[in-house]
Amino acid sequence: MPYWLDLMLQSLGPLLWAGLVFTVPLTLLSFALGLTLGFLTALARLYGPRPLVALARFYVWIIRGTPLLVQLFVIFYGLPSVGILLDAFPAALIGFTINVGAYTSEIVRAVIASIPRGQWEASYSIGMSWSQALRRTVLPQAARVAVPPLSNSFISLVKDTSLAAAVTVPELFQAAQRIVATTYEPLIIYIEAALIYLALSSVLSALQDRLERHLARSSGTLEAAA
Known part of the structure; x- marks a missing residue:
């Protein structure tokens, strides 16, 4: 068996385990909470009083105008300077939720x-x-229109969770970094991690379709009945 294939097979278990235990839960929780926050923010901007509209617009402006990695660093590394200490996973969850919400x-x-x-x-x-x-x-009519862009956001979030490695969350990409630190084979391991992300994105894209x-x-059936 070629060395590169043997290395990939040995690394597959730890990478998949990190993805199952950290990447998948982080993605699902962040998207669910972020979508809830986004829904409330959208209602505030559409129907809220002026102060609430201004606050919602400011939130969206700040989050969309700054990099996600910077937001994660502010939450995990910056907040401790003002006495707010967060573990890695909750910090990443908060960061992704706020970003997805915007x-x-x-x-x-x-x-x-x-x-x-x-x-x-x-x-x-x-x-x-x-x-x-x-x-x-x-909302039932809006949901049908929202499915494609929201699905794209969810798929993007799966890949964006790799940034959680920067705040020490032991998700899939950080697991790859740890394996690289012991094997000194960055090309093989990072390609393997990329293939796992690609497989996840491909499955989600098929489900979206x-x-x-x-x-x-369903829409065509309703229109025909009408």
Whole structure:
């Protein structure tokens, strides 16, 4: 067996374990919390009072205008200087959540704003309140439009979690760095890590395609029934 293949096989277990224990949970938690934050931020910008709108715009401006790596460094290495100490995983989770929230808020805001005003008026005409109209009429339509960009954000987040290695989270990429430190084979190990990220992204892209086709069929069925 070639040396490079034997090394990759030996490294595969630790890399997959790091991905399963740290990369996947970090991605799922960050996206779920970030999407919730993004949804609330989008509602604040669309329907909130002026001070809240200004605060939401400022948050989005700051996060979208600064690198994610810098944000992680500020949270993990900067906050201890003011007495706020965080472990690596919670610090990374907070950083990714805040970052995802800013970007997904723009997606959610755009898709909600794209729903015709007539949909709101039709809901009000049958006695729905604002919250009922949002929940029962607007959000189901907006969700179908939001799936592709939100799916792309999720796939990007899987790859962005490699930055958590910079704040000592022992996820997939840091596991690769540790193996490189003992084997002195950076090319082989980093290519293997890249292939694992590629496999994860490819699976998620395939699932995204299936979900989009399902939503397209459902939308077509509803339109035909109408």
